[in-house]
Amino acid sequence: MIIKTIFAGSGGQGVLVMGYILSTSAMMDGKQVTYLPSYGAEVRGGTANCTVCISSDEEIASPVASSPDYAVVMNKPSMLKYQHIIKSGGVMVINSSLVDAEPDRKDIEIVKVPANDIALELGSDRTLNMIMLGAFAAKTGISTQDSLMNGLSVVLKGKKGDVLELNRKGMMRGAEYV
Amino acid sequence: MIIKTIFAGSGGQGVLVMGYILSTSAMMDGKQVTYLPSYGAEVRGGTANCTVCISSDEEIASPVASSPDYAVVMNKPSMLKYQHIIKSGGVMVINSSLVDAEPDRKDIEIVKVPANDIALELGSDRTLNMIMLGAFAAKTGISTQDSLMNGLSVVLKGKKGDVLELNRKGMMRGAEYV
């Protein structure tokens, strides 16, 4: 079975890193995985998104998600754009600090995470995406916190220890929140 | 029946004009005709040649003459080059003023015209090619002097009268010579 997740938000919110960390940890768990970022002119608008497909066994045909199982949305435009394509029964994790409006889908599960507020507590909004990722993983079980941590440490290889620590903390807090 | 003639010599000898005049008069006589000059880098060497194909009836398939009926050669290199490809029973008209050597073909008819010497008499070697053309036509009957004259006057249209006159004279002398 292939699980497809879309991460979406605006440029500065570390959306692509979220997907990259999830993909990396999935790969390290020996799973099939594809990661497809938005690219080129799309980016100029200031929005960014990426699609991660994970499968324990079968090859992944298309890295594109016309109807994703999950979506993690960091701002209002993204919520409005992606709520309509999520699979029925799917999950949408919303950064409720920035998204005031309510999705009108009733057949999907909504998880609200006040990421900016939590980030504020942690004293750095560079943890924004980790908080969301942690919450998302905890909620859906798409990945264990441990393997996420492995992915994190590979992706942040070379970065200073405190950066790693900060992201780790964010992920924990996100996980705890849900 | 298609008759193919090659005119060959060095750059300044008016070789292309000879063929052009013959072709033009043939066209004016309502015949099928093609005219193919040497072009491009070939010319850089300082040699020039052209192939004229004339037919009273049938379409001319190839404007190239792999074995021409006739050849009119203005200098030694041309004689040496083309003597070998002339059809058996064909005619080669040679400018004997510049060509000392003898062709070794015995199965073709050789016509020697001391064109430079005659031109000298006429007081202008700009008539060189007309002398050869006149001789060639008279010998082979490929064209009447009249239609050659027609062709000449079309080709030289716009040129001063004395130029026309001079060329006409050259052609006559060439015709008389054979």
Next chain:
Amino acid sequence: MNEKVLMSGNHIIGEAAVRAGCRFYAGYPITPQNELTEYMASAMSRLGDGTFIQAESEIAAINMVIGASMAGCRAMTSSSSPGISLKQEGISFLSAMELPAVIVNCMRGGPGLGNIAPSQGDYFQATRGGGHGDYRNIVLAPGSGQEIADLTAKAFEYADKYRTPVMILQDGMMGQMMEPVIFPDPIDPTKLPPKPWTLDGADGRPSRVIKSLLLDPLVEEALNWKLFERYEEISRAIQASETYMTSDADLAVIAYGTAARIAKGAVKRARQAGLKVGLFRPITLWPFPKDSLLEINKQIKNFLVFEMSTGQMVEDVRLSLEGAGRVHFYGRPGGPVSTPHEIEGEIRKIYEIRA
């Protein structure tokens, strides 16, 4: 009727273009088509109301033609093989922007710098689109001086009618050879049907844009299918070919341009020798005259494709027949000009195989 004149293929294109109302030419010298560039230089300065530009490169030339075409002018450029390769991006743009233009390729021996001898090695480039993306260009292959004049006129007509680049594909021999030709009366370019899409300033109308950037994949897809439909329409409308002595033939030689002239001579020789041979000569290379080929295919099952290449048009013959006939190939790439006698020999070989 206008008088008969003796002109080279390159000059004929120039004169026919001017008479067809072409008032913009941009080109860059290359043998064996220089006479065309030079003819346009003098023609335009004679006319006064036309533009000739010796561009700094083939790429500049095709892009100048793009501009002139956007501005509504009948425009032409010409080159030979390597220069045509350099125009591929521009040709793709012309096609995408639905701009009329006439492009002359006076083919020479290739690949690379090659030589200036007659060759037919650019058939694929011309008919398959050497540029990027899904597009086709009308490709016309004249076989005589008169046909060069006629097809040049048609080229401009088709270009405007179908809003597409049209290529005249000839070779150095066609370009250099002089033959008698009779031209039609000149067209007054100001009397041509108006083009409601050109750029001439948004005066009394909304501003326009001519572009090929279509960021939305679905919009780009729509253009592609729109062009596809037009290509289908063109295929139905303008396929052209000559058939010679095919009605009772057991074998048909298939050739175009210079090769077809030679093949025709060979067919005549073969007929004199009592062989039942005919000739099929595509005049439109794209659209390939599939319909008339299938027509003679009812009678003829045996074909000899003769090209001055290692075999390119032969693919279109195979695609048309889809197995309904034996397709033989004889090629002379790189510049040598075959004799009718030589091709007759090839005809006999196949004839013997069959017998």
Next chain:
Amino acid sequence: MNEKVLMSGNHIIGEAAVRAGCRFYAGYPITPQNELTEYMASAMSRLGDGTFIQAESEIAAINMVIGASMAGCRAMTSSSSPGISLKQEGISFLSAMELPAVIVNCMRGGPGLGNIAPSQGDYFQATRGGGHGDYRNIVLAPGSGQEIADLTAKAFEYADKYRTPVMILQDGMMGQMMEPVIFPDPIDPTKLPPKPWTLDGADGRPSRVIKSLLLDPLVEEALNWKLFERYEEISRAIQASETYMTSDADLAVIAYGTAARIAKGAVKRARQAGLKVGLFRPITLWPFPKDSLLEINKQIKNFLVFEMSTGQMVEDVRLSLEGAGRVHFYGRPGGPVSTPHEIEGEIRKIYEIRA
């Protein structure tokens, strides 16, 4: 064994090229292949013994690659559709001069400026020779991250072995998508077999020339046939394709690259629904894997060609089958990415027709 890493297709080509001993890269930015250019920039400055040049244009880039190849270095350039059109003259020269080189085309929507979405509209250009003259290039179409790495290595191997340009044909999605990949150990370029034809100064040997100007038509013809023979040899030697569930199939979908991934998903869905469907995926687009297609043609008479274009590879399918099978076509040009579900629908339609 080397460790598994997650990389984008563009980066994979760059890393695989470096490991294959590529020490010269010249390119010009264009989306969606910029990551490759950027990867080579940092890789070469990391390596120290390699050259990276951001050329002033695609034309300059391909001509720099020509020079580097003449000098004996494994060299690569990359671009996307419009930029590849500009390289056509250079590719024709590479082919004529028998120079190895690897050219990457990360296709985008076209024609013209088009868009940066994944597309397969450059198949004709790649396989028929968008440049002038009789030549063919080896064209490799990877279908996954790992295959991108493997085929990039092969590309350099083939280029040197057959002294020909090799094109890696992928699209924006392949170039941008990250997948796990395991690289082979790097090759030491100084350990590669010597090339006795390169230009490095006539020291202790006669001076050499590498050229494509062959003024004598018969000499040019000889080169053309020599290349032709080599292309025949390549066709026999390197045809590659993947077949999936074809042994008992009534219908085979034929697709390459991105389209093949989607088609495979569709085939699986159809199989789950009990339809006897298989997949044929050409890996070498030129030479087209005709032999293995004819092999499955013994079993399968019904084909659905799926391309992200209006139909280009479908011609090679028809040419291969020559009527021995019904060939259906489904195309999505211009950038939209189909879903397996969508293609399954197309499969069913044909299935119903048959039933």
Next chain:
Amino acid sequence: MSKKIFSRPKYLKDAAFHYCPGCGHSIAHRLVAEVIEELDIGKIAIGVPPAGCAVLAYDYFDVDIAEAAHGRAAAVATGIKRVHPDKIVFAYQGDGDIAAIGTAETIHAANRGERISTFFINNGVYGMTGGQMAPTTMLGQGSTTTPGGRSMIRDGGPLNLSEMLGLVDGAVYIERVAVNSVKNIRNAKKAITKSFKVQMANLGYSMVEILSPCPTNWKMTPVEACKWIDEHMTKVFPIKVIKDQVGKI
């Protein structure tokens, strides 16, 4: 009662720019549109934008627009202008477009003295494609294709296209301006006005090079980017009239 003294120019469509915050293209667009309005040439103007971030200029300028392939704007503009000598044709190009791939087309259009106006947006980087080196990138300046910054020995130095065009007979007016401050913006507008007037008077080729911030790829805030132009870019690309054979017009 209060009167409006500054508002949107007539020849810009009422569409929000897609350009990044603080992008110089936005300012340059407005200036060109203002001048077109003031000279009242909107009905005869034909613009030729580049492949570059300004490729979408047709969404903004409310005049006829001709798309050019990357680098070929000068050739396309030449074709249009020769057919319509009475219209006003302008090319709008980025530094990569005009000074790299378009080098030959630009120099030869200028050399022929084509009666076109060229606006050359020098932001020292390939903006649209994501920050690669441009011919005008400064030594040491970072880019995605110059690890460690642009190096003279590997990459060569910044190219002064405008100065080169100054040597060309057909070019009658070449000026370099900037849009990084109110004062510079006002001068830039004067230069753009003069360039159009040169064309209206049929005097020859003219070009205005516009130093323009690209905060996104320079990785600076817009305010920093504007300061950087003063402190670094103008050292290599001095703001000045490079050639003027026209004088007061």
Next chain:
Amino acid sequence: MSKKIFSRPKYLKDAAFHYCPGCGHSIAHRLVAEVIEELDIGKIAIGVPPAGCAVLAYDYFDVDIAEAAHGRAAAVATGIKRVHPDKIVFAYQGDGDIAAIGTAETIHAANRGERISTFFINNGVYGMTGGQMAPTTMLGQGSTTTPGGRSMIRDGGPLNLSEMLGLVDGAVYIERVAVNSVKNIRNAKKAITKSFKVQMANLGYSMVEILSPCPTNWKMTPVEACKWIDEHMTKVFPIKVIKDQVGKI
């Protein structure tokens, strides 16, 4: 006993030139070959001739030769030199090749400071293709594509590529010489020597522009053609050192 003081240089094959009588290419070829011999670089020299009358240079120079597509010699030479920095690479190009279609490649190779020597044969015409206008054709000069002579308004004026290259940082030595007199020929040889030395010292890009007679397309006798260079060509293309950041070498 008598000693030979002038004979054929070692690095010219014993083949007769195909060039026309009095063609400057022939003289330029000899000078390049003489300098290669004197600097003893024949074993490491790699030449890149153009598409042009000199396309057959491989028949004459007895060093490794790389054919370049028309206008691309600078790019091809760049590729070779970057792979073999220890070899001596020279491009030999005509005016159409280098200043028309090859404008961008030439300017950017110079701007990168490629360590190559370029010999630019300026004969003011497209020789090989039969006498069309070149970028360097003079105003009023006849050609097969400029009826009535080259006109500023239609065709633009002669392009001073060397002066433009003088503005480029990577170019360290640019000189214009001629081969129309014994004195000029001797100076031309000095310039060619210096250009090679600049490369041997790895200092940067250098170019020698060589004013060269084309009697055939100028429709003059060789003697007239040589005089014409003095009386007309050098007025527009003055013989001089255009840039020298090297000095004595």
Next chain:
Amino acid sequence: MAKKTERGRITIDRERCKGCYLCISVCPNEVIIVSQSLNQQGYYPAEPKNDNGNEGKACIGCAMCATICPDIAIEVYRE
């Protein structure tokens, strides 16, 4: 240039503003500030200070802000 005494007024289109703050950097009288709330595009737009908010300093209608505003979000009025 507007005389200091002269009084002016600006309006800023919240949704057109991209928060580059070039206007703030050039305003001689510092009467433009950053909004507290995000706009639809996700930027914190600039907004005019209410006149008497800047210890007497007020907008003089010099239009410098509008001149440098890339996104033409500012309109300027003079009394």
Next chain:
Amino acid sequence: MAKKTERGRITIDRERCKGCYLCISVCPNEVIIVSQSLNQQGYYPAEPKNDNGNEGKACIGCAMCATICPDIAIEVYRE
């Protein structure tokens, strides 16, 4: 430069000569002339005057002719 007193000698390869006559135009002592007969290429080649043919003026071996000869048809000797 060779001193006037110094004696020299040249040879001209008839078949390499293309009759451009640049040598004649530069020879200070006018000791090169045009041949009466065509060569194989069809040119009238240049040829050295026999020494005592030019009222005493003789070749001084200055090599100016060879320097300007495009076709390297001239070799120069000094006694």
